[in-house]
Amino acid sequence: MTATSVSSVRVRYAETDQMGITYHGVYFVWFEVARVDLIRGLGFSYRDLEEKEDLRLPVTSAQARFLKPSYYDDVLEIRTHLAELGGASIAFEYEVHREGTPGALATGRTGHAAVNSLGRVRRFPEELRRRLSA
Amino acid sequence: MTATSVSSVRVRYAETDQMGITYHGVYFVWFEVARVDLIRGLGFSYRDLEEKEDLRLPVTSAQARFLKPSYYDDVLEIRTHLAELGGASIAFEYEVHREGTPGALATGRTGHAAVNSLGRVRRFPEELRRRLSA
Amino acid sequence: MTATSVSSVRVRYAETDQMGITYHGVYFVWFEVARVDLIRGLGFSYRDLEEKEDLRLPVTSAQARFLKPSYYDDVLEIRTHLAELGGASIAFEYEVHREGTPGALATGRTGHAAVNSLGRVRRFPEELRRRLSA
Amino acid sequence: MTATSVSSVRVRYAETDQMGITYHGVYFVWFEVARVDLIRGLGFSYRDLEEKEDLRLPVTSAQARFLKPSYYDDVLEIRTHLAELGGASIAFEYEVHREGTPGALATGRTGHAAVNSLGRVRRFPEELRRRLSA
Numbered sequence: 447m448t449a450t451s452v453s454s455v456r457v458r459y460a461e462t463d464q465m466g467i468t469y470h471g472v473y474f475v476w477f478e479v480a481r482v483d484l485i486r487g488l489g490f491s492y493r494d495l496e497e498k499e500d501l502r503l504p505v506t507s508a509q510a511r512f513l514k515p516s517y518y519d520d521v522l523e524i525r526t527h528l529a530e531l532g533g534a535s536i537a538f539e540y541e542v543h544r545e546g547t548p549g550a551l552a553t554g555r556t557g558h559a560a561v562n563s564l565g566r567v568r569r570f571p572e573e574l575r576r577r578l579s580a
Numbered sequence: 581m582t583a584t585s586v587s588s589v590r591v592r593y594a595e596t597d598q599m600g601i602t603y604h605g606v607y608f609v610w611f612e613v614a615r616v617d618l619i620r621g622l623g624f625s626y627r628d629l630e631e632k633e634d635l636r637l638p639v640t641s642a643q644a645r646f647l648k649p650s651y652y653d654d655v656l657e658i659r660t661h662l663a664e665l666g667g668a669s670i671a672f673e674y675e676v677h678r679e680g681t682p683g684a685l686a687t688g689r690t691g692h693a694a695v696n697s698l699g700r701v702r703r704f705p706e707e708l709r710r711r712l713s714a
Numbered sequence: 715m716t717a718t719s720v721s722s723v724r725v726r727y728a729e730t731d732q733m734g735i736t737y738h739g740v741y742f743v744w745f746e747v748a749r750v751d752l753i754r755g756l757g758f759s760y761r762d763l764e765e766k767e768d769l770r771l772p773v774t775s776a777q778a779r780f781l782k783p784s785y786y787d788d789v790l791e792i793r794t795h796l797a798e799l800g801g802a803s804i805a806f807e808y809e810v811h812r813e814g815t816p817g818a819l820a821t822g823r824t825g826h827a828a829v830n831s832l833g834r835v836r837r838f839p840e841e842l843r844r845r846l847s848a
Numbered sequence: 849m850t851a852t853s854v855s856s857v858r859v860r861y862a863e864t865d866q867m868g869i870t871y872h873g874v875y876f877v878w879f880e881v882a883r884v885d886l887i888r889g890l891g892f893s894y895r896d897l898e899e900k901e902d903l904r905l906p907v908t909s910a911q912a913r914f915l916k917p918s919y920y921d922d923v924l925e926i927r928t929h930l931a932e933l934g935g936a937s938i939a940f941e942y943e944v945h946r947e948g949t950p951g952a953l954a955t956g957r958t959g960h961a962a963v964n965s966l967g968r969v970r971r972f973p974e975e976l977r978r979r980l981s982a
Binding site: 641 | 733735738739740742743746770772773774775776777778779780781783833
Binding site: 727728730731732733734735737739786 | 861862864865866867868869871873920
């Protein structure tokens with residue numbers, strides 16, 4: 447078993463480009479929205495983790511494959527799951543879907559280090575780790 | 581006399597939208613680039629002002645008029661001047677031009693408060709004020 | 715009576731800056747989300763208006779006042795109303811609120827021209843005009 | 849031998865996040881700037897390739913590793929090279945450097961399809977292919 451979540455985003459005009467599709471870089475912003483939703487689904491606020499637990503999860507790697515375009519005003523579903531949980535690192539995987547279109551529009555993965563506000567590697571709060579790996 | 585500067589930006593693909601022009605919100609980012617150039621031209625780094633002088637200039641108002649579109653890969657010139665210098669506030673005005681096109685593509689103005697890192701109103705460093713009003 | 719709507723946005727990490735608040739330029743993106751919601755509330759899709767009715771509403775002016783900062787993960791309410799409806803122009807006004815904080819965090823206004831895909835001024839589709847001014 | 853280029857970008861305030869570093873998604877925008885510079889260095893304008901040659905290079909994959917943070921106002925050097933040239937596909941690789949800091953801050957790769965304005969796969973213009981593989 448592994449932590450999963452489903453997020454919804456609607457493509458903004460600002461997120462399109464002159465090719466008439468969503469600019470590819472925007473998917474990484476959506477992935478950010480999606481993993482924070484996953485963490486929220488476990489009962490944690492990433493904002494509180496930063497402010498109260500001195501935990502930060504800077505992105506150490508990011509990748510995506512863009513299989514089919516998405517368009518302005520599309521309502522997209524982002525399916526996220528925990529892909530890896532290390533001592534001081536974590537990775538998430540993502541699939542972007544649009545209702546009525548078979549297969550994913552895009553897939554991706556982000557890797558993160560667990561650090562404190564000084565940038566030093568640290569362990570995850572115990573309760574967060576427990577729920578992530580439940 | 582008043583402090584002025586000229587900045588250059590090239591329109592990025594990410595900055596276009598599906599109307600095939602620059603997304604209007606991007607001009608406010610360019611204004612930020614432009615006023616920091618103006619400050620640099622006076623011999624100051626805005627980064628150093630934040631880090632070493634504990635000065636921040638959050639935007640309290642922003643406005644723009646969009647007269648003609650700009651397009652992907654256009655090289656634009658942003659002409660900036662100091663519009664107002666108060667005890668703890670400052671305003672800049674901007675004109676965006678493209679070589680060969682008469683008149684401004686856009687004009688704008690931003691107002692800023694002078695605050696410290698705690699968000700408290702403060703005076704400008706004396707030397708900065710002096711050069712701004714030279 | 716005038717057309718109004720209420721939109722909800724949650725501040726993304728990508729939308730913050732190193733001052734620890736929402737970057738001011740992001741509010742103009744939210745205004746875009748908000749006016750499209752208003753149009754949707756009247757029974758129209760802005761996407762369909764572009765694709766099927768050959769109507770575009772490029773921004774001709776934009777302004778905002780930033781009264782109090784918003785922060786990462788804040789859930790904000792954007793209250794939008796139609797401010798002006800001309801023959802081939804339209805303007806919207808916006809207020810950004812956060813539950814529990816009295817007064818608006820920000821206010822704004824955008825003006826738009828009604829043009830076709832060639833950039834020529836045109837009238838609004840009759841039914842849209844009717845509902846906007848109902 | 850392979851096509852290479854060096855680009856320069858200065859980190860904008862809008863590109864930072866509340867961690868006080870450049871938001872990771874921004875690197876993909878810089879990569880776009882960088883590969884267009886590479887193409888320009890070969891004597892082609894990507895804009896003209898779109899407009900006059902009906903060539904588009906949508907991103908089909910993108911990845912990056914973030915090794916060290918970059919900060920507001922940093923002047924960064926992006927070293928780009930052609931990594932792969934297929935019949936109707938192309939890939940670029942990137943390294944982001946900051947003067948005085950040994951090693952890359954980030955590395956990345958983007959893959960692209962060659963399509964026309966209808967999204968159909970097509971060959972590269974012969975002269976572009978020749979110079980890319982020179």
